[in-house]
Amino acid sequence: xxxxxxxxxxxxxxxxxxxxxxxALRENLGLTGSKKGCDRGQCGACTVLIDGQRVYxxxxxxxxxxxxxxxxxxxxxxxxxxxxxxxxxxDNDGFQxxxxxxxxICASVALLxxxxxxxxxxxxxxxxxxxxxxxxxxxxxKERLSGNLCRCSAYNGIVAAVQQAxxxxxxSPAASNLGTEVS
Amino acid sequence: MNQIIGTSVxxxxxxxxxxxxxxxxxEHQVEELVHGxxxxxxxxxxxxxxxxxxxxxxxxxxxxxxTHKNPPEVFKPRNDFINSKIYxxxxxxxxxxVHYAGQIVGLVVADTFERARDAAAQVKIEYETQPPxxxxxxxxxKKAPSFLGEDLEYQEGTFETGDFSGSNTxxxxxATYTTEVELxxxxxxxxxxxxxxxxxxxxxxxxxxxxRGSQSTxxxxxxxxxxxxxxxxxxxxGGFGSKAFPWPHGVLCVAAEExxxxxxxxxxxxxx
Amino acid sequence: MNNFAYVRANxxxxxxxxxxxxxxxxxxxxGTNLVDRMKGFLDEPSQLVDVSRLAMKKIERTQEGGLxxxxxxxxxxxxxxxxxRSNYPMLSRxxxxxxxxxxxxxxxxxxxxxxxxxxxYYYDTAFACNKRQPNTGCPAATGINRTHAILGASESCVxxxxxxxxxxxAALDAEVKVRGVAGERQIPFVDFHRLPGNTxxxxxxxxxxxxxxxxxLPPVSFAKSGVYLKLRDRASYAxxxxxxxxxxxxxxEQIKNARVALGGVAHKPWRATEAExxxxxxRADKSTFSQxxxxxxxxxxxxxxxxxxxxxxKRAISRALSVSAxxxxxx
Numbered sequence: 001x002x003x004x005x006x007x008x009x010x011x012x013x014x015x016x017x018x019x020x021x022x023x024a025l026r027e028n029l030g031l032t033g034s035k036k037g038c039d040r041g042q043c044g045a046c047t048v049l050i051d052g053q054r055v056y057x058x059x060x061x062x063x064x065x066x067x068x069x070x071x072x073x074x075x076x077x078x079x080x081x082x083x084x085x086x087x088x089x090x091d092n093d094g095f096q097x098x099x100x101x102x103x104x105i106c107a108s109v110a111l112l113x114x115x116x117x118x119x120x121x122x123x124x125x126x127x128x129x130x131x132x133x134x135x136x137x138x139x140x141x142k143e144r145l146s147g148n149l150c151r152c153s154a155y156n157g158i159v160a161a162v163q164q165a166x167x168x169x170x171x172s173p174a175a176s177n178l179g180t181e182v183s
Numbered sequence: 184m185n186q187i188i189g190t191s192v193x194x195x196x197x198x199x200x201x202x203x204x205x206x207x208x209x210e211h212q213v214e215e216l217v218h219g220x221x222x223x224x225x226x227x228x229x230x231x232x233x234x235x236x237x238x239x240x241x242x243x244x245x246x247x248x249x250t251h252k253n254p255p256e257v258f259k260p261r262n263d264f265i266n267s268k269i270y271x272x273x274x275x276x277x278x279x280x281v282h283y284a285g286q287i288v289g290l291v292v293a294d295t296f297e298r299a300r301d302a303a304a305q306v307k308i309e310y311e312t313q314p315p316x317x318x319x320x321x322x323x324x325k326k327a328p329s330f331l332g333e334d335l336e337y338q339e340g341t342f343e344t345g346d347f348s349g350s351n352t353x354x355x356x357x358a359t360y361t362t363e364v365e366l367x368x369x370x371x372x373x374x375x376x377x378x379x380x381x382x383x384x385x386x387x388x389x390x391x392x393x394x395r396g397s398q399s400t401x402x403x404x405x406x407x408x409x410x411x412x413x414x415x416x417x418x419x420x421g422g423f424g425s426k427a428f429p430w431p432h433g434v435l436c437v438a439a440e441e442x443x444x445x446x447x448x449x450x451x452x453x454x455x
Numbered sequence: 456m457n458n459f460a461y462v463r464a465n466x467x468x469x470x471x472x473x474x475x476x477x478x479x480x481x482x483x484x485x486g487t488n489l490v491d492r493m494k495g496f497l498d499e500p501s502q503l504v505d506v507s508r509l510a511m512k513k514i515e516r517t518q519e520g521g522l523x524x525x526x527x528x529x530x531x532x533x534x535x536x537x538x539x540r541s542n543y544p545m546l547s548r549x550x551x552x553x554x555x556x557x558x559x560x561x562x563x564x565x566x567x568x569x570x571x572x573x574x575x576y577y578y579d580t581a582f583a584c585n586k587r588q589p590n591t592g593c594p595a596a597t598g599i600n601r602t603h604a605i606l607g608a609s610e611s612c613v614x615x616x617x618x619x620x621x622x623x624x625a626a627l628d629a630e631v632k633v634r635g636v637a638g639e640r641q642i643p644f645v646d647f648h649r650l651p652g653n654t655x656x657x658x659x660x661x662x663x664x665x666x667x668x669x670x671x672l673p674p675v676s677f678a679k680s681g682v683y684l685k686l687r688d689r690a691s692y693a694x695x696x697x698x699x700x701x702x703x704x705x706x707x708e709q710i711k712n713a714r715v716a717l718g719g720v721a722h723k724p725w726r727a728t729e730a731e732x733x734x735x736x737x738r739a740d741k742s743t744f745s746q747x748x749x750x751x752x753x754x755x756x757x758x759x760x761x762x763x764x765x766x767x768x769k770r771a772i773s774r775a776l777s778v779s780a781x782x783x784x785x786x
Contacts, residue, residue, distance in 0.1 A: 151368060151370045
């Protein structure tokens with residue numbers, strides 16, 4: 001028997017030690033919001049938050065996460081109120097098929113916290129001067145979200161959603177492919 | 184009426200997709216779900232000379248192991264693109280031939296995903312390997328006899344070469360360009376759940392780009408009238424053409440479930 | 456993945472004693488590489504000893520003025536440590552160049568040292584592999600070997616070490632602190648990983664049951680100028696085709712001291728000591744850098760598909776040294 005705290009609720013489940021957190025969520029707890037894409041830590045669709053940090057739930061064993069605070073896509077909204085990142089994904093059309101979306105959103109929620117806490121990335125010009133949310137560049141957002149693939153290629157919308165959630169003004173989703181505004 | 188054009192409209196299913204409530208094929212909850220895992224060929228061309236399932240069959244939680252020696256029985260669908268269509272005309276596990284690497288050569292059904300995967304790795308196969316034809320220049324370009332039961336025609340393209348002798352070029356670049364293999368690779372794997380409510384009616388939870396086509400194909404395969412086959416596909420996690428028709432693993436999933444009288448199966452493809 | 460027993464270690468001693476009794480017992484911490492390998496049946500441990508809750512999560516200053524990095528410090532925490540960012544930027548950037556944020560949050564320093572090659576033949580149990588099973592053969596040597604080794608390979612293995620962090624640690628003369636049943640010992644970083652020889656099944660010089668407890672970083676006065684350049688098939692979240700960690704100490708125009716290490720070229724992080732010696736006393740200019748690069752690659756033996764790595768490595772070394780000569784930063 002293992003005990004996991006998921007979205008604030010303590011859950012008890014009887015699974016073998018080899019069961020990953022992702023399979024425990026999807027197959028044993030009916031929490032299918034976390035997606036199984038590659039199941040090998042390459043696509044990011046299974047991203048969840050553990051103690052506030054984003055991780056791939058397919059690459060960790062459920063039994064190793066006892067006592068930790070696990071947050072999945074199902075735990076982000078407060079009642080009917082979407083998390084600002086969830087709302088930003090809708091506003092900016094940050095998806096098409098939706099299968100990578102829960103992972104993208106969990107990753108983006110963590111990304112905002114990381115930047116607030118002064119984290120740097122491979123593309124940060126000066127490692128002693130962390131970027132601020134209000135001026136977080138497109139290059140920074142792309143680098144920081146590179147662990148989440150989107151095969152529909154909604155990347156422009158995803159970057160815009162993160163910009164909106166960062167308090168920036170993303171380009172209008174009504175902009176055409178040629179970059180000109182349609183009004 | 185035309186005001187929709189040029190305005191930004193949120194997706195109708197947006198909320199379901201950003202909250203995790205959107206339910207894709209294999210996520211449908213069915214009572215007493217059991218799991219399947221595929222055994223796939225590790226050679227590109229040849230014959231299975233021996234397949235040993237004894238250790239897999241003894242593995243904990245294993246319910247059944249299928250190979251070409253005990254294939255689930257299905258009817259041959261019309262496969263004419265009008266009444267029905269499957270990706271491979273050759274029915275799964277129909278003989279000991281291996282036509283390509285990754286071809287399904289077995290299926291393990293167990294009570295959990297982990298146990299099915301573990302047992303699938305314990306199926307031991309010996310092959311008589313034959314060299315695969317992988318060089319397009321050596322291909323015959325004649326009408327192929329029959330590939331996976333389906334007639335295919337190959338045609339060599341026409342090539343033209345310009346005359347550069349009179350041109351005054353500063354440099355000449357000679358290179359050979361080849362086209363890379365391209366795969367659909369949608370984010371959502373080709374996983375499905377089948378549930379026979381009784382002997383004469385089945386529900387298949389499978390992501391499909393052609394719901395009616397899947398319905399009539401499964402009806403053909405299992406000799407059922409159309410209204411006895413339900414396809415549930417509210418969301419599809421990307422398809423790019425790879426989720427238009429049933430695949431061999433889908434056929435096996437539904438067939439195994441019928442033959443074996445357990446409530447449902449889910450087959451997750453081997454990811455490499 | 457096979458089934459296995461799972462046990463949470465109470466202490467380093469407890470962990471070491473469990474793992475020393477049976478060679479089928481493995482340690483797990485972040486699990487990002489081990490769980491992946493177990494899914495592919497590359498490792499089938501009888502027991503996993505979870506060391507992730509042990510108290511080895513601190514970064515402390517050493518008496519010598521360097522850093523002692525606990526083996527369980529996450530890749531994220533090490534890359535983000537203020538002291539590392541300002542004094543060892545090549546280490547920070549090498550970690551940030553590797554994997555994705557999700558992986559870096561899970562992965563530990565000790566685990567990063569223990570990750571195994573991503574050679575596709577090693578990863579696919581349908582192929583023979585001397586690393587997986589000694590004396591079965593190396594299909595990569597004559598197969599598709601674009602990503603494989605150009606230095607230090609052997610007939611039995613042409614795989615490369617996949618780590619970015621380890622390239623910087625090699626350049627910085629780190630040491631690895633390990634604990635076994637016989638006690639504690641410290642291994643110089645360049646001796647930690649092995650060349651394949653005819654035992655490619657062994658990646659490191661750890662004895663059975665030994666557990667990494669810390670990585671010791673000595674003070675390196677000129678490490679502030681250190682850079683890390685990674686070249687890969689896509690801009691992010693990909694293993695290096697080749698990478699370079701480099702740092703220069705200058706006195707005016709003259710090079711006093713140099714560090715050069717390469718990733719993606721060999722079975723271990725490749726320290727280019729001969730090139731470093733050559734650089735000492737020379738003028739810091741393009742011609743010197745390209746001569747150093749020639750020396751670093753003079754023994755390169757490319758395979759059928761990775762000849763490009765030789766030229767790519769040389770140019771990357773020159774570029775990394777040029778940026779380091781200007782004081783460092785993004786290469």
